[in-house]
Each structure stands twice: as C-alpha cells, then as structure tokens.
Amino acid sequence: MERALIKIHGIVQGVGFRPFIHRLVREHDLKGFIKNTSSGVELELDGEREVLERFVSEIPSRAPGLAVIENIETEYGLECGRFENFEIRSSKREAFRNTLISPDICICDDCLREMLTPGDRRYRYPFINCTNCGPRFTIIKDIPYDRAKTSMSDFPMCPACNAEYHDIENRRYHAQPDACPVCGPHVFFMDGEGRACANGDDAIAIARSLLRKGSIIAVKGLGGMHLACRADVEAVARLLRKRKQRDEKPFAVMCRNVECARILCEVSPEEAAVLEGIRRPIVLLRKRKEYEETLRHLSENRCLGVMLPYTPLHVLLFGDDIDALVMTSANLSDTPILYQNEEAVRALHGIADGFLLHNRDIQTRCDDSLCSVLDGREYFLRRSRGYVPQPVRISKRDDLPSVLACGAEQKASFCLTRGGHAFLSQHIGDLKNFETLSFYRNQISHFRRLFDIVPQRIVCDLHPDYLSTETAREMSEEQHIPLLQVQHHHAHLASCMADNALTGEVIGLTWDGTGLGTDGTIWGGECLIGGFETFRRFGSVLPIPLIGGDRAVKEIDRVAFALRHAASCKNDDENASHYEAMLASGVNCPLSSGMGRLFDGAAALLGIKKSAGYEGQGAVLLEAAADEAEDGCFPIEWLEENNTLFFDWRAMVAAMEQRAGAGESTAVLSACFMNTLVRMAEQQCRRARECSGLNRVVLSGGSFQNLYLMKRLPVLLREDGFEVYHQKRVSCNDEGLSLGQAAIALHRLGKETNVSGSTT
Ligand SMILES: [Zn+2]
Ligand SMILES: [Zn+2]
Incomplete structure (x- = not known):
C-alpha cells in the first residue's frame, strides 16, 4: 500500500471530471481525495502501486468528452497515514482567475436516448442536457460559472432536478443548465406577425408542417437565430435568397444525420467524424457529381456546407422524416446574427413566415463554425460555436504576462492571453458595420471579465484606418496600456508558428x-x-x-x-x-x-x-x-x-x-x-x-x-x-491574425522583462 499524488492539468473543471474520477476511484477501490487547483485538479490516493498505475493510465482514454487533459504528473511513495474513504474537497477560495469555460456542445447520446424514450421525465423536452452536453458559453453572463450567473437564473430547479444536481452518481451532478419540463424553459411558436400560436410539442409540430409546405421559419439555436427552409425545393431556397437579399453566397444545410448528408455529398470517414463530433461545425463537403448542378441553388461552387442537428430542439424539428433544411444565420446584410426574441421578430418581419422560439435567453452571440477537413482534422474558415472560448495553448509556461490582440477588420476577432493560454473570440464579422463594431467592443470587455484578464500590452495591425486599430488605440490611451503595432503578414506568419508551437525562424x-x-x-x-x-x-x-x-x-x-x-x-x-x-x-x-x-x-x-x-x-x-x-x-x-x-x-x-x-x-x-x-x-x-x-x-x-x-x-x-x-487550431484567414499578434507581443514582453523569450 502506498500513496500517490496525481496532478492533472487542462480543462477538467465544469466538465463532469470530478464525478468521473469518483466513479473510477470506486471501480479501483481507492481511497483519498480530489480537489480543484488553479491549473486543474489534484488527487491524493492510497492503494497498491499496480492499481494506482492502472488507475492513472485509464484517465486519458475514459475522461468525459469535454475534458482536455494537457498532462498528468504522478508522484508515488508519499509518506502517509491512511485515508478512510474518498471525498471531493471543495476549495472555497477556488481562484476564478483560472476558470476555463466550456464551449457549447451538442446533445450527447445519453440525453438523446432519454429524450426519445416515452415515459422519461424529459421525453421530448427540447432543453435536455447534462454535464457532458448542452449550452455553456452562450448562456453565461458572468463568473463564477454557476446557475445564478447564467440564463438559467430565471428557472429555479424543481426538487427532482435539484436532487440530480447534488448527486455525485448522477450524470447531471453540477450541471448548471440542467432543467426539465416542470422547472425549465419552454419552446413556443409565433406567426409571421409575431402572434403567439402554440407552445411545447404543438409549436414544434406547427414549425415542422410549415417547413414541409415550403415556408421560411426562424429557429432559435444556441448562439443565435437561423432561417430555415426546405433544401430540396429550389423555389423555396430562391425565395429565401430574395427575401434575405443574399444573392450568391452559399447557404449551409443541416442534414438529419450522416446518411442524409451522403445523399447530397461525398463524406469521407474523417469528415463524418468531424460532422458527428461533439462540436458540430459546418463542414464543407464535396457535392456528389450527379448533384453538382441541381444543388447550385444552395451553393454555386463544388462544395456544400453541411452540419448535423446539435440542439435537442433541432433533433425534434427534423423528426424522422425531414432530411435536409437550409439553415442560414438570421442576420441582415453584414450585421451580427440576431439572438433576441423581440428583435428577431421585428427584424425578420417579411422574411420569416413564422418563429420557433424559446424563453431561455442567449447571452452571447455565437455563429456556427465553418471548416474543411484536412489531414483528418478541422481546417477552419470560421472558428466559433463549439470551439470558443476553449483556449489555444501557445506556451507551457503559466507565468507569462497577459496581452490583448485586436485582430484585423473584415474578419475581425480578438485574442486575450492568460499564462500559456490564448482565448480567441468567436466570429465577429466586418467591423465597418456599426453594430458589429459595438458587438466586438462588448465582447472584448466580456472576455476580459469572464477570464479576469488585465492586459499589459495591446496589439493591433499597422493599418491606421482599421476600426480594430482605432479601438486598440482608444483602449491604450484610456487605460494607459502600451500599444504595439504589428505588420499584417508578419502576424499571419506568427499565427501559424504559434498554432504549431514553432520557435526560431x-x-x-x-x-x-x-x-x-x-x-x-x-x-x-x-x-x-x-x-x-x-x-x-x-x-x-x-x-x-x-x-x-x-x-x-x-x-x-x-x-x-x-x-x-x-x-x-x-x-x-x-x-x-x-x-x-x-x-x-x-x-x-x-x-x-x-x-x-x-x-x-x-x-x-x-x-x-x-x-x-x-x-x-x-x-x-x-x-x-x-x-x-x-x-x-x-x-x-x-x-x-x-x-x-x-x-x-x-x-x-x-x-x-x-x-x-x-x-x-x-x-x-x-x-x-x-x-x-x-x-x-x-x-x-x-x-x-x-x-x-x-x-x-x-x-x-x-x-x-x-x-x-x-x-x-x-x-x-x-x-x-x-x-x-x-x-490547425485557428483560421488561416484574418480571423486567425489575432493569435499571431498576441504571440509577437508576448515574445516582445518576454524579452523586455528578461524572461526567456520563448512562447512555447
Ligand atoms: Zn447530455
Ligand atoms: Zn426540473
């Protein structure tokens, strides 16, 4: 019998990691405790060496889907008394500083099964979720991340949900957005004039029937509204183009499942894995040869952007008979995606024939991510929902100063660093649009508060007229933070280097x-x-x-x-x-x-x-x-x-x-x-x-x-x-520029403060 100290670094908080460890500990009959630390979790366990080693070796492969394990340090043979049991020690003074917030994740298989099982208390409930799935980033107002600081604050838990929430054996242990039909949000349908027509299952039934008849319906998703219509009727898609004044840009399509996607497009096993993965981006797929022409009303090029349903509501909307729907972001010419009920009803008047909405507010807009699949993994054109705000690790060191990089202008993004983590914003859009610019500025404040970051440098492009440059300059002056300007293509080079953990030249x-x-x-x-x-x-x-x-x-x-x-x-x-x-x-x-x-x-x-x-x-x-x-x-x-x-x-x-x-x-x-x-x-x-x-x-x-x-x-x-x-981890276009700007600034700061300049 000996004692092991096990330190696990990475995204292991708020992702169901402690219940997972609890189960694994019981399986191996170990005793001791687990607690959260500033960079992850720490365990002390008593057991036979061989059992302890087996326990550690099983952690990476069996960890919950949302956990990201950066490394595990294990130390054996500690002096010890004997632990009597296993406990989860709560550290009341858990530093918010190092909180990581999970991205929004698609409905998991367990929740899907429950939702489709008659008699389950969440049967056909469109807001079912658990620690392994559901909304996160888009519903968080502030830290610390608990229910009171999310859109769920309006929905006090019923006794049944509350019991699950406190039960370590339960999949919903500490799942902040947990809810059921008794205590949680509900879905409703409004006609084109914004008149309420139906609630719950009836609302979904109306939306389904109207969609089948060729109507255009606004559907509230995780990070904003979509406009949905049949993908297989050219006239309907054309009508949507006309109403939305989107003449040529390709539409994304949501398919009921991979088999339905295969009807339209070639899908390689790697592409299927990304499509069906927990993050559910839009994946650019090659149209099948025979459909290259007939699908031109959706996309004029050889590819079609396809995603699979990711919210429980999407699953119910498709049922088992709708194969493919156009699902395009509901926004008006270059403005940010609509995300609030009233504004959507107002702005989409004359565009949407009806609205499938709900009363769980979206706090933060987040567009669908868009990628190709290259060398077996995502190759981003837009890194947003499902990925943001998961940080990109650009250094193993956690003692680096923080910087704010303001990105470019047309495909704007920003990047805040904390230690070796770089937090990139979601898709923002073109800053020349006024509403987009205020969204950009709001998000910078939101991220700073959420991750408790006070930058010591602000970085921006060389271009004096970029609105991101102007924003950077203003912030630099108001807050007395030195400004650094970086040439555009130098930042691209640095972005790719940081992305691949390269140093030197x-x-x-x-x-x-x-x-x-x-x-x-x-x-x-x-x-x-x-x-x-x-x-x-x-x-x-x-x-x-x-x-x-x-x-x-x-x-x-x-x-x-x-x-x-x-x-x-x-x-x-x-x-x-x-x-x-x-x-x-x-x-x-x-x-x-x-x-x-x-x-x-x-x-x-x-x-x-x-x-x-x-x-x-x-x-x-x-x-x-x-x-x-x-x-x-x-x-x-x-x-x-x-x-x-x-x-x-x-x-x-x-x-x-x-x-x-x-x-x-x-x-x-x-x-x-x-x-x-x-x-x-x-x-x-x-x-x-x-x-x-x-x-x-x-x-x-x-x-x-x-x-x-x-x-x-x-x-x-x-x-x-x-x-x-x-x-690999950020977009190759200007959206990825902010990462390069940040890496250059960190290097510069590292040299000034005489710490080794390496950022990896
Ligand atoms: Zn789930
Ligand atoms: Zn409930």
Whole structure:
C-alpha cells in the first residue's frame, strides 16, 4: 500500500471530471481525495502501486468528452497515514482567475436516448442536457460559472432536478443548465406577425408542417437565430435568397444525420467524424457529381456546407422524416446574427413566415463554425460555436504576462492571453458595420471579465484606418496600456508558428487579399523570412494597379484589365480608354501585391466572373472551375527589386490570354493558373532556403482556404525536403491574425522583462 499524488492539468473543471474520477476511484477501490487547483485538479490516493498505475493510465482514454487533459504528473511513495474513504474537497477560495469555460456542445447520446424514450421525465423536452452536453458559453453572463450567473437564473430547479444536481452518481451532478419540463424553459411558436400560436410539442409540430409546405421559419439555436427552409425545393431556397437579399453566397444545410448528408455529398470517414463530433461545425463537403448542378441553388461552387442537428430542439424539428433544411444565420446584410426574441421578430418581419422560439435567453452571440477537413482534422474558415472560448495553448509556461490582440477588420476577432493560454473570440464579422463594431467592443470587455484578464500590452495591425486599430488605440490611451503595432503578414506568419508551437525562424508564405506593408503599399502575396522577433520580405507578387482603388475589389474585371494591360495583351473593355488613362497617370490606381487580387484578375480574365458578389468569390469560383486532373503550368518569371524577389506574372497572363483565345477550356486554364502559383511558391521557397538556410515553411492567409492549393503545395514542398505547417487550431484567414499578434507581443514582453523569450 502506498500513496500517490496525481496532478492533472487542462480543462477538467465544469466538465463532469470530478464525478468521473469518483466513479473510477470506486471501480479501483481507492481511497483519498480530489480537489480543484488553479491549473486543474489534484488527487491524493492510497492503494497498491499496480492499481494506482492502472488507475492513472485509464484517465486519458475514459475522461468525459469535454475534458482536455494537457498532462498528468504522478508522484508515488508519499509518506502517509491512511485515508478512510474518498471525498471531493471543495476549495472555497477556488481562484476564478483560472476558470476555463466550456464551449457549447451538442446533445450527447445519453440525453438523446432519454429524450426519445416515452415515459422519461424529459421525453421530448427540447432543453435536455447534462454535464457532458448542452449550452455553456452562450448562456453565461458572468463568473463564477454557476446557475445564478447564467440564463438559467430565471428557472429555479424543481426538487427532482435539484436532487440530480447534488448527486455525485448522477450524470447531471453540477450541471448548471440542467432543467426539465416542470422547472425549465419552454419552446413556443409565433406567426409571421409575431402572434403567439402554440407552445411545447404543438409549436414544434406547427414549425415542422410549415417547413414541409415550403415556408421560411426562424429557429432559435444556441448562439443565435437561423432561417430555415426546405433544401430540396429550389423555389423555396430562391425565395429565401430574395427575401434575405443574399444573392450568391452559399447557404449551409443541416442534414438529419450522416446518411442524409451522403445523399447530397461525398463524406469521407474523417469528415463524418468531424460532422458527428461533439462540436458540430459546418463542414464543407464535396457535392456528389450527379448533384453538382441541381444543388447550385444552395451553393454555386463544388462544395456544400453541411452540419448535423446539435440542439435537442433541432433533433425534434427534423423528426424522422425531414432530411435536409437550409439553415442560414438570421442576420441582415453584414450585421451580427440576431439572438433576441423581440428583435428577431421585428427584424425578420417579411422574411420569416413564422418563429420557433424559446424563453431561455442567449447571452452571447455565437455563429456556427465553418471548416474543411484536412489531414483528418478541422481546417477552419470560421472558428466559433463549439470551439470558443476553449483556449489555444501557445506556451507551457503559466507565468507569462497577459496581452490583448485586436485582430484585423473584415474578419475581425480578438485574442486575450492568460499564462500559456490564448482565448480567441468567436466570429465577429466586418467591423465597418456599426453594430458589429459595438458587438466586438462588448465582447472584448466580456472576455476580459469572464477570464479576469488585465492586459499589459495591446496589439493591433499597422493599418491606421482599421476600426480594430482605432479601438486598440482608444483602449491604450484610456487605460494607459502600451500599444504595439504589428505588420499584417508578419502576424499571419506568427499565427501559424504559434498554432504549431514553432520557435526560431521560418519561411512564411502568407497569401491573402490585402494587408498594409511596412513600405505603405498593399501587400498580400508574401514570402517572408522571420519569426516572432522580426521578419523581412524575401519575395512577393509583382504589384497590380487597382483601377479605382477599392472598386476593383468588387469589379474584378478592372483587375483583369490591369493584368492584360501590363502583359501587353489586347483589352477590349468599353471603358478601355478611361482605364488606360488612369493607369498611365497612376491616379486612383493604388498598387497591390495581394494574392487575392491575382485570383480575382485571373477569374475575370478567364470569364468565370466579372464582378464579385462577396469577398473572395473570384477565387472560390476559379477553384471550383479547375480540372483537377490537369497538371500543366504557365511560364514563371521573376523580377528582383529592393532585395525582394517578385513573381512577375506578366508572362503567365500573356500565356493564359493566348490559350484562352485559342479556345482552351476554362477548366484547364484555371488549373494551370493554380499549378503555376504552386510551382512559383516552391521555387520561391527554394531560393529563400538557399539564402537563409531555413527549411521550415508555414502557410497562412486567406488564400490558403483554397483546397486545390492546400492539396498540392505542401506535397510539392515536402518532396523538396521542406517541413510544411498549416493552421490547425485557428483560421488561416484574418480571423486567425489575432493569435499571431498576441504571440509577437508576448515574445516582445518576454524579452523586455528578461524572461526567456520563448512562447512555447
Ligand atoms: Zn447530455
Ligand atoms: Zn426540473
């Protein structure tokens, strides 16, 4: 008999971990205690060495789904008396400082079974949950995380729920949002005019029948409202587009289960695992060949965003006969997602034919997450519901100072650090919209309070006009916190490094639409060499004049015009003389090295799209048009200037024009265009390696949402002996930028305070 001290670090509080340990201890007949500590839990146990070791070895594989175990330290042979029993010691002074809050998690199998079992006291109850599932982040008003500080404060527990809550043997032990039909929230239906029509099961029945008949229904979810309608009737989806004024952006679809998703899309085992996982993001799936055309009313490209039901209400809504519904965020042109009952009824008047709502308030908006599946795991385009506010660990050290990183502007996010944890915000949106900006500012305060963080540095982009920069500056002045500005693509590079726990220096391919460079021009097709400390611009893309500035971002045929012009190809645009005069004088033609612009220009040049309905549409459609079997390439030329190696695309453009003129297919030419970029990048990296001796390449920036590139470029680089890294835990687009800003600031602070500068 001996005693073991076991320290478990990670997300192990508020996720049903102590009841789990309680069960495991009983199974192994051990005695002792467990208590919460600032970084996890601590156990002291008496038992035979062999039994204790077995106990420890079983913890990781059997831990509850929401627990994240970072590491377990075990010490045997402690001096001891004898424990008489096993107890859970409560530490009254548990520091809130280190509380971690779980994301919102989809209904678990146990709750699902109960909900569908006649006679269960929660039979068909749409708010069933337990410690392993249900709402968390979206219902929390404040810390400490207990019922009184959540949306559930309005619903005192009935005796039956209360008994479960206090029973360590019960799955609902300390489940703050626990409820039942007697004591909990309820669902109701309102017609298009906001008149209450029905409650409970009748409300769900009405919504189901209206949906089947082709109506558009607003449905209250976890982090906001969705607009739902049949996915299989083109006219209905078109009507929704018309009412929502969403002409071209793809709709996400919720399918009843994976089998229903397989009817529409190809689903690999890895994709099925992410779809069916506890976080339930929207997963971009390849449409089945036979449906590529017929599903165009949902998505104009080759993929369709699919998710599975994640709340009990969704499950009841689908029943066993609705296979797929369009489920799009209910918001009006670029404003944040609607999340309150009254405002939704008001704002969606004339858009929704009815409302399936409930009286459990959403405290915090949180949009659905969106990802592809790459190398067997999520590759984020939007990291939000189901993931936020789970921190990304960027350092093993817990004594680091805190920083606030304010992100970019269009795909805004922010990041607060505490010790080695980085807390990234949910999807915020485009700050140029006023309501989005106030949402962003509110969330910064909310996160600071929730995680009790006082930043010692505020970091923002170099761009003086970004509203995130303005916010950062204001906060810095008001609160007397020093400000640090970080170049956009340097932050992308650092984001990918922090994401992959890299230190030192790397070659960074950072490709996106726009970011302000250190020389005052617009960058975006960058090959950088550097690390957290500093960077230099090794290579880029020959700057493209944007005719009319920002107008060229929407009217992408202007970019095509500029490309043809530079490559001395014939331009027959009705505005040709006007554009040529602008190009000649350079007036209102800012230069951009943005990779996104090169994609736009190529898309317009190949006749795929003349004008972009949403950001990145040119690139998305070009990717969708490409013949994946084609491995041809256009000529690659270089131009060296100011110690920077520019990809000179003029020869490529001339070849593309010539072959398009000769009648070659858009499919082949689109593929050749992207193949050219892949080989160009490889050559650029090779030169950077010769120059720097570096062998690691990080890929970051919105252009790498393109899976055609992501399936080819890393392969080619690896064949060439490079180690290649892409973003894994945060988005590769500007949403992931705040992580890089934070990592750079931490490095800087570490050096100033003379602690080792490493952030890993
Ligand atoms: Zn559950
Ligand atoms: Zn109850």
